Amino acid sequence: MRINALSVANYFIELAQRDEVSITQLGLMKRVYIAHGFSLALLNFSLLDSRFDDVEAWKYGPVIPSVYHSFKCYRNGPITDKTIIVEWDEHSHTENYVFPDLNDNRARMIVEMVWDRYKGYTDSEMVTLTHKEGTPWALCYEEGMNNKIPDSYTKLYYTKFVNNIVESSKK
Structure with a gap:
């Protein structure tokens, strides 16, 4: 299975369960x-599948609709289970229900890094992070429009973010 937003989301849920940390849809x-x-920024590859994973600028920040729709049943409560998807098996002509898993080691390292850095943040702190002036969301958001956030904006922002961390560590 290709890397996609749901496989990334499921891995975050695994990490939250491992660490016994509650995670909500918004935080996820x-x-x-x-x-x-x-x-x-770091690996020059997307964790999203361009066939069905877009990033949109919604009121409360960047949203990946496939993740939103998979976990919206939890509302503001803690997510307790990973999501499943239906895949069509061409050979047996049957539907298979599978958990999207993140099997790429580089992608897992990125998710683990983000988890370690941000697992203690509240939902409102996570929203604040993505709403700062100059963020891709801030550049794309128009009330009620759900504009797409281009990967080029996201890559540029996080490349600058990483470079700032590197520069400040040299001081």
């Missing part, structure tokens, strides 16, 4: 987006 959404940004 922001962490998936931030991991996507770091992956673009």
Whole structure:
């Protein structure tokens, strides 16, 4: 299975369960987006599948609709289970229900890095992170429009973010 937003989301849920940390839909959404940004900046590849994973600028920050719709049943409560998807098996002509798993080691390292850095953040702190002036969300958001946030904006922002960390560590 290709890397996609749901496989990234499921891995964050695994990490939250491992660490016994509650994660909500809003917090999950922001962490998936931030991991996507770091992956673009550090590894030059997307954690999203361009066939069905877009990032949109919604009122409360960047949203990946596939993740939103998979976990919206939890509302503001803690997510307790990973999501499943239906895949069509061409050979047996049957539907298979599978958990999207994140099997790429580089992608897992990015998700783990983001988890370690942001697992203690509240949902409102995660929203604040993605709403700062100059963020891709801030550049794309128009009330009620759900504009797409281009990967080029996300990559540029997180590349600058990483470079600032590197520069400040040299001082």
